[in-house]
Amino acid sequence: MAKAAISPTREQDYPEWYQQVIKAADLADNSPVRGCMVIKPWGYGIWELMQKDLDRRFKETGHENAYFPLLIPLRFLEKEAQHVEGFAKECAVVTHHRLRAQDGKLIPDGKLDEPYIIRPTSETIIGEMYANWVQSYRDLPILINQWANVMRWEMRTRIFLRTSEFLWQEGHTVHETQAEAEEETKKMLGVYETFAKDVLAIPVFSGEKTSDERFPGAVNTYSIEAMMQDGKALQAGTSHFLGQNFSKASEIKFQDRDGNEQYAWTTSWGVSTRLVGALIMSHSDDNGLVLPPAVAPKQIVIVPIYRDESRDQVLAAVEKLKVELEKKNFRGESLRVRIDDRDLRGGEKNWEHIKKGVPLKVEIGPKDLEKGHVCVVRRDDAELKKCFISQEAFVSGVESELEDIQHSLYERALKFRDENTRDVSSLEELKAFFKREVGFVRVFWCEEAIGHAVCDEFKITPRCIIGGGQGKKCVFTGQPATAQVLFARSY
């Protein structure tokens, strides 16, 4: 097996391995702004592919995009009691509207009568607008999504996983009935689950959050939970049924079909650039990033290998191959192919593409041309085996090869997750598991167990409810169980 390109390896130091993978793949950089990252082109390219695919799914389910202000007046935040509790503690506050020079320094000037916060999420400002737009049941449903930046003043940050500013989408919908809003909440959870599986090749558990883990102001929160390679859970998307809490706070009222005034039912749902972190920690190995073809900014890199005398011939051949490959499709889109003919040492180039996770690498030199074959390496192969195959066969099989990579990554992640997910039927078993191992456990549980000391002791939390608890006993309290719950350490 090839020498690990990333130091430390996953086993040596998983958190540091994560940072090094990001650095080696040139995905993002720390910035001089506290807790904020810079997303570099390769990382942003992944996010763009995620956005494009999600955006299509949102539109197919009837949603439209819009844009609401970055700033939120404090009085809006005050309206929903739980919401303010959750978001007032860590937010960026705008208090002045200009600067002036004093002793050669710039200082804030022009104090605002009412400060604003930079949106940590937009329920309150969007609710304020919706209250103006909704008069009658004929104005419903409102099905709007926003792609935006948001800010939460996080104390401990980690690139992609937890940063003060991050990019996300937030869907905000308004409905005539509770049933419709609940259906929407679950529908969007389903969109996230399918997206995670089919596009990110990440298997997820999905379900309702326990009451202590709800979004501030929500009636129910649902999430998708993925297992990272260190056995920890990562919440990768959430969908909230907000009941009438925010419509009461913002006065979103409408005249119903019988002429009576009613409060509307609302939902919100979101995923963020955190998904890039989930992607990294799901598939990457000790040689760096591994990307599913669906979100690889380049799916194939062609590296010409030549000396001066063979230069023209080899370059012509790789150009021709690129054109042929670009006629092929992966999921309805032309293949994304790059020729890397930079004047760099071969080894440096070779490792760069490995570390960046390009799914397929193709090398062509004069000898390959003579033999009519190409040398192909699959990034998802931990051994990075070179495979020689006729150029014709490579081109004709490339679509299924990429599908196979996409599929294999999913299967591998699924196998890992299932091997590290345990059913546990007693507190002793649960303790024994988390003493020695990492991963998910499934337990039967009742609401009374919230805040149980064992959770603190092992730093585990309920991730989501994955089944009913009929006829079972709560592992924590011995009381009749109300649900089957997934527990894990989490990001």
Place this chain on the structure above:
Amino acid sequence: MAKAAISPTREQDYPEWYQQVIKAADLADNSPVRGCMVIKPWGYGIWELMQKDLDRRFKETGHENAYFPLLIPLRFLEKEAQHVEGFAKECAVVTHHRLRAQDGKLIPDGKLDEPYIIRPTSETIIGEMYANWVQSYRDLPILINQWANVMRWEMRTRIFLRTSEFLWQEGHTVHETQAEAEEETKKMLGVYETFAKDVLAIPVFSGEKTSDERFPGAVNTYSIEAMMQDGKALQAGTSHFLGQNFSKASEIKFQDRDGNEQYAWTTSWGVSTRLVGALIMSHSDDNGLVLPPAVAPKQIVIVPIYRDESRDQVLAAVEKLKVELEKKNFRGESLRVRIDDRDLRGGEKNWEHIKKGVPLKVEIGPKDLEKGHVCVVRRDDAELKKCFISQEAFVSGVESELEDIQHSLYERALKFRDENTRDVSSLEELKAFFKREVGFVRVFWCEEAIGHAVCDEFKITPRCIIGGGQGKKCVFTGQPATAQVLFARSY
């Protein structure tokens, strides 16, 4: 001619007409956040189409997208003297990082050691990152674009044209040589010019800004200038050659091919949601918005007309027509078609689509089905004439019909602009023009004319330099002219 759907008309009150067109087309709304707008789905849909097209052009010219922090530490802003002059006066300042409740009110808490401003533009924060990324000429060029929100605390705001927060793209590039950076600056100006013409159907003048109109910190600024229907100029995009000003401020240095340390050469260029305002004011009429097909979120709306007994038959026919139309293309993309079978009075529906500027409206009722024809109305026709045409002919000709609309809008705007652009060879002529008329004048000019009293008197400004001044005399000063300059009142 149909009764004007928008009141007041353009002639009665142009600024108010503009606001009413936005309202009638449901493009955007004022928000409770000072100077900030909400972009509603129809308006955002237009912006999305602009983004998609521009993004393709940027990528075709070798640029990649990335994302940089929203906040800028004050010390970065201080580095470039002219830049701070230009941007410190109207910006949102973040001074605290949490809120606490006091007497039932939320107040700012957790004062920051160093305040931040919300980016009004990102040269300084991006420059800081580039300084870390660039070591050698091998790291150049850097060709990066960012899609982002920015904020400038504007005192007088108008939706899309001047708002405190707006959406834009900002390209930021770094080059080894002055010549390369200058070439990039002009190349991107060319991209904007072509985009305005081919996609927005807006003819523009393009050229260098006079020295008093430069971007703060730039060596040269170039712009595209469009004429609105009130004869005023709207700066629709800018491209800046920044020389070494920002690389010196941010210490973007590299080792050149001879091993010497050099400051790099940088550029920046941007267009914003202001383009939506330009689009509205270029093509719309007294019945509301008129959209070029290239940026119409829906290009065709099909309105079924039926009574109970013909319902199924008519709905089946419109569904079939929609499928056929969606097989057709406009500029490589499937046509965007909507069926509007909402239960609304016909008149209300009819006027809604007119006010929203949908390029083609198709009505189908039982009689049309019998006769095998459809009733088509082109939005760009001021008379809104109904045209009956066989369904087959409509479908087979729809692509060229849309191209014809796109082309006609451009030709109409070009004719209007040219009719309202005058060559003027004396100060008296210039005064006479701006006393009685609106529009552009072309004059020969020298730098000494900057700040001439006539400009204040008539509230006109130099828009951009459109030619040389060899052998001519400055209209303002009588000195030898240095350039031919476009003058106008402007937004």
